[in-house]
Amino acid sequence: MLNQGTSLKNLNTFALSMYATKVLYADSISTLTNAWHEAKKAHQPVLLLGAGSNVLFVEDFSGTVLLNRIKGISHTDDSTTWYLHVGAGENWHQLVCYSLQNNMAGLENLALIPGCVGAAPIQNIGAYGVELENVCEYVDVLDLNTGINQRITAKDCRFGYRDSIFKHRYREGFAVVAVGIKLAKVWRPILNYGELNRLDPLTVTAKEIFNLVCTLRRNNLPDPTVNGNAGSFFKNPLVSKKRAIQLLKHYPNMPYYQQSDNSVKLAAGWLIDQCSLKGHRIGGAAVHQQQALVLINIDCAVAQDILALANYVRKQVASKFAVWLEPEVRYIAANGEINPKEYFS
Structure with a gap:
């Protein structure tokens, strides 16, 4: 200390x-x-x-x-596309609001994701069927040692599920200072995830999607000003198609999402819920009662409470499904970010 x-x-x-x-x-x-x-x-x-x-x-x-806290939002357009240049210190949700207020649709599925714009490409944030890579044009990265600013195209960002080049090559000594967003003027709603599929694709508006996403997130996720949390604690695990088929034989109601590389994404929250862990508590930390994917600071938790709870959840899911969950949350020790595996028991 x-x-x-x-x-x-x-x-x-x-x-x-x-x-x-x-x-x-x-x-x-x-x-x-x-x-x-x-x-x-x-x-x-x-x-x-x-x-x-x-x-x-x-x-x-x-x-x-x-x-x-580098701020600023500017935008230009051509006949087909809106182009936004956004400072890394801008609030992500406020950017979504700004785009809709200026009649630029395409970010509505990403409403109410907490954090700043600079974190968006690092994590390749995503929700309700849309990821940052779907709308990113470029990322401006500052070499802190030389003061040189480099623009990296979306293609070179090596986006993956909650992953990017910024977690690897540009991890130490670099800072994201701005993000370029491109939004097509011919808007197509993305409604193939969760409760959004109840909306009519022929009549739905971007504002309606935005409102529903905000309602769903507010109803299902805890307010960090009431119970401290970092949103989804674990990544949704990717398994082989063969393994997914094996699991579906035992759990036919298991949610799953086929990926373009033939892997299958499972719903970590569902896996945790099947282990009857909602409300499970260690010290001042608990699994949220409404969304099992979220670990909360329910009563003056210390780091060891959250670490112990995360380990317990991983072990229970692995015991039942033979699937190991990996944290989405970044672990920060005395000298910087560390591999969470150092705290896995």
């Missing part, structure tokens, strides 16, 4: 009482690079953070937390 420092409780949506040596707000590229170089001169680790909505601090951070 740090004897002194800056509290991170209001900077992570789990609301864990952790500390960092220093916290700095950066609203420009020069501020980002200067803060980076100062920390490196002091031989301190640096953590780039947006809204803190997808992180689990497993211990105090022994360095500088650098909050990316």
